[in-house]
Amino acid sequence: HLWTSSGSLPITDGPAPRPVIGQDSVEVLGASYPRDDFTNVTAKILDKVGRNLHNQPHHPLWLIKERIKAHFYSSYIGRWGNPLFSVHDNLSPVVSTEQNFDSLLIPPDHPSRKRGDNYYLNRTTMLRAHTSAHQRELVRSGLDAFLLAGDVYRRDEIDASHYPVFHQMEGVRLFTNHEVFSKVQDGHELSLFEAGGRRTPQKQETHSLEAVKLVEFDLKNTLTRLITYLFGDDVEVRWVDCYFPFTHPSFEMEVRFQGDWMEVLGCGVMEQELVNSAGAGHKLGWAFGLGLERLAMVLYSIPDIRLFWSQDERFLQQFRLPDIQQPVTFQPLSKYPPLHNDISFWLPEESEAGRESFTQNDFYELVRSVGGELVERVSLQDEFTHPRTGRRSQCYRIVYRHMERTLTQDEVRRVHQQIEHAAETELGVQGRY
Ligand code: FA5
Ligand code: MG
Numbered sequence: 310h311l312w313t314s315s316g317s318l319p320i321t322d323g324p325a326p327r328p329v330i331g332q333d334s335v336e337v338l339g340a341s342y343p344r345d346d347f348t349n350v351t352a353k354i355l356d357k358v359g360r361n362l363h364n365q366p367h368h369p370l371w372l373i374k375e376r377i378k379a380h381f382y383s384s385y386i387g388r389w390g391n392p393l394f395s396v397h398d399n400l401s402p403v404v405s406t407e408q409n410f411d412s413l414l415i416p417p418d419h420p421s422r423k424r425g426d427n428y429y430l431n432r433t434t435m436l437r438a439h440t441s442a443h444q445r446e447l448v449r450s451g452l453d454a455f456l457l458a459g460d461v462y463r464r465d466e467i468d469a470s471h472y473p474v475f476h477q478m479e480g481v482r483l484f485t486n487h488e489v490f491s492k493v494q495d496g497h498e499l500s501l502f503e504a505g506g507r508r509t510p511q512k513q514e515t516h517s518l519e520a521v522k523l524v525e526f527d528l529k530n531t532l533t534r535l536i537t538y539l540f541g542d543d544v545e546v547r548w549v550d551c552y553f554p555f556t557h558p559s560f561e562m563e564v565r566f567q568g569d570w571m572e573v574l575g576c577g578v579m580e581q582e583l584v585n586s587a588g589a590g591h592k593l594g595w596a597f598g599l600g601l602e603r604l605a606m607v608l609y610s611i612p613d614i615r616l617f618w619s620q621d622e623r624f625l626q627q628f629r630l631p632d633i634q635q636p637v638t639f640q641p642l643s644k645y646p647p648l649h650n651d652i653s654f655w656l657p658e659e660s661e662a663g664r665e666s667f668t669q670n671d672f673y674e675l676v677r678s679v680g681g682e683l684v685e686r687v688s689l690q691d692e693f694t695h696p697r698t699g700r701r702s703q704c705y706r707i708v709y710r711h712m713e714r715t716l717t718q719d720e721v722r723r724v725h726q727q728i729e730h731a732a733e734t735e736l737g738v739q740g741r742y
Contacts, residue, residue, distance in 0.1 A: 330350070330351075330352055330355070331344075332344075335348060335350060335355075335430050335431075337350075337355060337358055337403055337430065338358060338359060338401060338403060340403070342403075342430040342431055342434050343431055344430075344431060345431045345432050346432075347424060347429040347431055347432040348429060348430060348431050349424055349427075349428060349429050349464075350428045350429065350430055350436065351428075351674065351678050352678075353677065353678050353681065354428055354436070354462060354473060354474065357460070357462075357474045357618075358402060358403075358436065358460070360460070360618075361460065362460070362476065362617060362618075363398060363458050363459070363460065363476050363601065364398055364399070367625070367628050367629045367630070368617075368625070368628065369605045369609055369611065369617065369628045369637075370476050370601050370602065370605060370617060372605075372628055372630075372633060372637075373539075373601055373604055373605045373608065374398065374458050374478065374601065375633045376538075376539060376633055376634070377456070377478060377535065377539075378396050378456065379633065379634075380534075380535055380538045380539075381393075381394045381396075381456060381535075382394075384534065385454070393454045394454045394455055394456050394480070394482075395452060395454070395455045395456070396455070396456045396457075396458070397443075397447065397455060397456070397457045397458070398457070398458040398459065400443055400457065400459055402436050402437050402459060402460050402461070402462065403430065403434060403435075403436060403437075404434070404435060404436075404437045404442045404443075405433055405434055405435075406422070406429075406432070406433055406434070406435055407433075408437070408442040408443070408445070408446070409427075409435055409437055409438055409439070409442040410422055412442070412444070412445040412446075412583070412586070413441055413442070413444065413445075413554060413555040413583065414554050414555055414580055414582060414583055415554045415555070416554070419554065421438070425464060425668045425670045425671065426438075426463060426464050426465070426670065427462070427463065427464060428462045428463075428464065428473075435462075436461075436462035437459070437461055437462065438461055438462060438463050439461050439477060439479075439598055440457050440458070440459050440461060440477040440478070440479035440598055441479060441555060441596070441598055443457055443459075443479070444479065444481060444555070444579075444583065444587075444596060445583060445586060445587045446587075447481065448481065448483065448584065448587035448588070448589050448594075449587040449588050449589075452481075453482065453483045453589075453592070454481070454482045454483070455480070455481055456478060456479065456480050457478065457479040457480075457481075458476065458477070458478045458479075458601065459476065459477065459479075460474055460475070460476050461474070461475060461476065461477050462474055463475075464670045464673070464674055465670075465673075466669075466670075466673055466687070467673055467676070467677060467684060467685075467686060467687050468685075468686050469612065469613045469614060469685075469686075470571070470602075470603065470606065470614055471614065472602070472614045472615060472617075472618075473674075473677065475600060475601070475602050475614070476600070476601040476602060477598050477599065477600060477601065478598070478599050478601055479596065479597070479598050480531075480596065480597045480598075480599075481579070481594060481595070481596045482527075482528075482531075482594055482595055482596075483579075483584070483589055483592040483593070483594035484501075484524060484527075484592055484593055484594065485501075485591065485592055486499075486500060486501050486591075489501060489520050489523050489524065489593065490520075490523075493523075499517070499519055499520070500517055500520070501516065501517060501520040501591075501592075501593045502515050502516060502517060502520075502593075503515070503516070503517045508557070510558065511558060512557075512558070512578075513557050513578070513580065513581055515581050516578070516581065516593060520593055521558075521578055521593075524578055524593055524594070524595055525558065525578060525595070527595065528576055528577075528578070528595035528597065529548065529560070531595075532562060532574065532576065532597060533546065536562070536564065536573075539604065539608055540564070540607065540608065544564060544565070545564065545565035546562060546563070546564055546565075547562070547563050547570065548560050548561070548562060548563075549561045549562075549563060549572075551575065553575060553577060554580070555577075555579065555580050555583055555596070556575075556576065556577025556578055556579055556580060556595075556596060557577060557578060557580060558577055558578060559575065559576070559577035560575070560576055560577060561574065561575050561576075562574050562576070564607055566606070566607045571603060571607065572600075572603070573599055573600060573603045573604055573607075574597055574598060574599035574600065575597065575598055576595065576596060576597035576598070577595065577596065577597075578593070578594070578595055579593075579594040579595060579596050581593070602614050602617055605617070608637075609628075609637050609638065609639045610638050610639050611639050612639075612641060613685070613712070615682060615685075615712060616712060618682065619712060619713070621642065621712070621713050623642050623713075624639075624642065624712075627639055627640065642712060642713060645710060645711055645712070645713070645714060645715045645716070646710070646715060647685060647708050647709065647710040648708075648709045648710070648716055648718065648721045649706055649707060649708045649709065650706075650707055650709070650721060650722070650725045651690065651704055651705065651706050651707070652704070652705050652707065652725070652728065652729055652732070652740075653691075653702060653703065653704040653705075653740070653741040654702060654703065654732060654733075654738035654739055654740050654741055655700055655701070655702045655738060655739040655741060656700070656701045656702065656703060656738055657736070657737040657738060657739075658700075666737065667736055667737070667738065669689065671736055672687070672705065672732065672736065673687055675728065675731055675732060675735055675736060676705075676707060676728055678731075679724065679727050679728045679731050680707070680709070680724050680728060682711070682712070683709050683710070683711055683716065683721075683724060684707060684708070684709060685708045685709065685710040686706075686707070686708040687705055687706070687707050687708075688705065688706050688708075689703060689704075689705055690704045690705060690706045691703070691704040692704075702741060707725065707728070709721045709724070709725075
């Protein structure tokens with residue numbers, strides 16, 4: 310079967326339990342989860358659980374995490390000279406769907422829950438899709454200001470800036486009435502909340518506009534200061550309005566990278582219902598979630614997100630600095646040539662009650678499972694519907710490139726044939742070769 314464990318684990322941080330996808334259960338980090346019709350996690354993905362790149366000293370993700378910590382520790386000091394933000398980087402990526410979705414007010418039928426977009430261990434347990442999954446538990450434990458770094462998992466397309474495992478840093482800060490208004494003249498007359506208000510594009514129904522504006526300003530200011538600290542004053546940044554079920558208003562920050570705008574984080578004013586459910590109903594807060602790879606790519610000029618998984622000394626050694634503040638510009642390993650190969654197939658007929666029997670993400674997943682790190686990109690080239698039979702076919706281009714050596718035609722052909730074979734047996738497509 311395709312989804313079974315293969316080879317040995319490239320673990321660098323001591324013994325970790327080997328991933329096992331059994332007949333009836335899935336084992337992750339030493340615990341066993343019963344399989345059901347939702348189970349879709351693969352051995353390739355489970356290989357990554359426990360790697361904790363963000364906790365490997367001198368790894369570029371560790372380096373950027375340390376720099377963000379250093380900035381928050383030195384810029385935000387509590388009343389007793391203590392760091393205001395506590396930092397958490399060791400929470401298990403195995404979470405309940407309740408944590409990942411319900412705790413964040415994500416409705417039961419929301420598209421972000423799709424089986425095709427997430428890695429489920431079973432119907433109630435999954436690999437977290439974002440670090441926001443821990444917001445409620447950390448607020449409930451009494452924290453008013455924290456940072457949380459962790460690995461997150463999503464079934465996604467494959468290209469230079471998307472990978473099914475990446476790392477996020479979450480930040481949350483809660484404010485009391487006094488903290489928001491103490492610097493404002495006659496601030497003691499103002500209130501965080503108002504009764505009978507309306508939800509508008511600017512604010513939630515229970516919030517006062519003046520409180521939201523101050524909290525939103527603090528959020529954007531905190532993030533702009535962080536980005537300026539990391540990238541210097543010359544970095545170009547812009548704010549884009551957006552939507553999350555757990556914040557309102559919500560924003561994304563984009564940074565100029567190689568001539569394009571790249572989204573690096575999402576953020577907003579926390580939904581009060583979430584704050585209330587975490588037992589902090591008298592406070593108002595902001596939250597953000599940023600992609601550590603995205604920041605590290607801009608900061609160190611790392612051209613491809615797959616490089617973060619490299620065990621090649623020529624990559625890792627470039628980040629072994631005596632001082633975390635020392636600038637690094639990644640010197641690319643010599644660029645090895647890409648090889649590409651196309652694959653075309655007829656899609657299976659739609660099955661039971663219009664339920665999709667094939668999705669593009671299924672194919673991306675399969676390509677990644679078989680081709681692993683050799684696959685640089687998969688893109689849909691062409692779609693065709695037969696005028697008479699109505700049958701649909703698709704053609705994908707797969708670009709193969711090894712980060713550390715030149716691939717041979719023969720090697721690529723063998724992998725490509727395995728992909729063709731697996732697509733037929735696993736996905737029920739019919740090759741057009
Ligand atoms: C979220 O995950 C929200 N939880 C962020 C958030 C937190 C909003 C708190 C409000 C309050 P999003 O899916 O946009 O949002 O991901 C956040 C960041 O993760 C992105 O801006 C990007 O930097 C990074 N990211 C997202 N998908 C990928 C991917 N496939 N590969 C690498 N980085 C990614
Ligand atoms: Mg986004």
